[in-house]
Amino acid sequence: MFEIELKPKEFALFRTYIYEKVGISLSEQKSTLIKGRLNKRLNQLGLGSFGEYYNYLISDTSGDELTFFVSAISTNVTSFFRESAQWKWLESYLPEMIASKKEKKIRIWSAGCSSGEEPYTILMFLQHHLSDFESWDIKILATDISSKVLSHAIAGQYDAKQVEQLPREMVARSFERLHGSDQVKYKVRPVLKEKVLFRLYNLITDPFFFKNKFDMIFCRNVMIYFDDANRQELVGRFTQLLPKGSPLLLGSSESLTAHKDILKLVGSSIYKKI
Ligand SMILES: C[S@@+](CC[C@H](N)C(=O)[O-])C[C@H]1O[C@@H](n2cnc3c(N)ncnc32)[C@H](O)[C@@H]1O
Structure with missing residues (x-):
């Protein structure tokens, strides 16, 4: 697997899209997190840049990729009788x-x-x-x-x-x-x-x-x-x-x-x- 860079312009695209679609507000620091957590996904999909992945994400009408993206940057942690x-x-x-x-x-x-x-x-x-x-x-x-x-x-x-x-x-x-x-x-x-x-x-x-x-x-x-x-x-x-x-x-x-x-x-x- 080779490491793909996430350029500031690409990060800005994800930030706007995710805010509009899910309401999640990504701070600048999340750029490293996205890069780290999604590099494997880009490799799996055979994509060479985050720009290509952005196009893949926004054109997936099933919503499955959005689910994948949200799971990668947030947490689903829960338990019985939590709190x-x-x-x-x-x-x-x-x-x-x-x-x-x-x-x-x-x-x-x-x-x-x-x-x-x-x-x-x-x-x-x-x-x-x-x-x-x-x-x-x-x-x-x-x-x-x-x-x-x-x-x-x-x-x-x-x-x-x-x-x-x-x-x-x-x-x-x-x-x-x-x-x-x-x-x-x-x-x-x-x-x-x-x-x-x-x-x-x-x-x-x-x-x-x-x-x-x-x-x-x-x-x-x-x-x-x-x-x-x-x-x-x-x-x-x-x-x-x-x-x-x-x-x-x-x-x-x-x-x-x-x-x-x-x-x-x-x-x-x-x-x-x-
Ligand atoms: C950390 S879990 C909390 C689960 C449970 N409420 C608890 O406290 O144990 C957060 C959940 O919120 C969901 N979530 C995040 N953004 C959402 C949105 N815009 N609409 C609906 N669910 C959302 C996530 O998919 C995730 O499963």
Whole structure:
């Protein structure tokens, strides 16, 4: 493999394109990262320059190359019950939410769900805390921009080392144990899976098509790559989809600088609509 240079002009092209398509704001320092992470890809494709790769990227109407590019420059890292302080907070919030319900219906959006651990955690959490879980009409909308992580989420199959960290009783109730040729895998049970609607969805460019509001919205560790303008715009749109008193959950390293008149901090990176 030979090393291909990324010229400043080429970097500027990627920067504009990625900002417009995905909302990710690439600083000058990301030039080295792109060069390092995409050199192998250019070699695989038999391309001799980043200029050629740029043309390849923008002419791929399937969106697969954009997915590849975004995965190369960002992270899909996730895990079951990530941000433990938030799940503790939700334990005390859940009875309040249930008490306010007129219908036995729960709607939650996991925006930027990656490989599915977040939406499945929401369901495991509800299954654990609602004694009459089966009698509720529960739907989790789980969206991501990457078709690759969504395929993993839809398959709902996880490595033993990820799943076996959960309480045994929860594992038994929520997963089927699969014995592969060389390693144990766990598959999410249909009773949970059927409650998730997975969709390919770009938070920056796709229209907000939703007819109904959500009881809560998770958008954790997604907006870290967005600039302030996109972050504010997106949070503004989230608030329109939340009834008063409902929470928006961000990643623990994220905080809001705008919308303070409409969103109140109530827990670890948890904001309630006022
Ligand atoms: C670090 S993961 C976070 C997963 C999960 N929310 C969590 O906190 O564990 C960030 C996810 O956001 C997705 N993402 C990034 N930009 C996006 C966009 N513009 N629209 C939708 N999803 C996006 C990525 O594909 C990735 O799967």
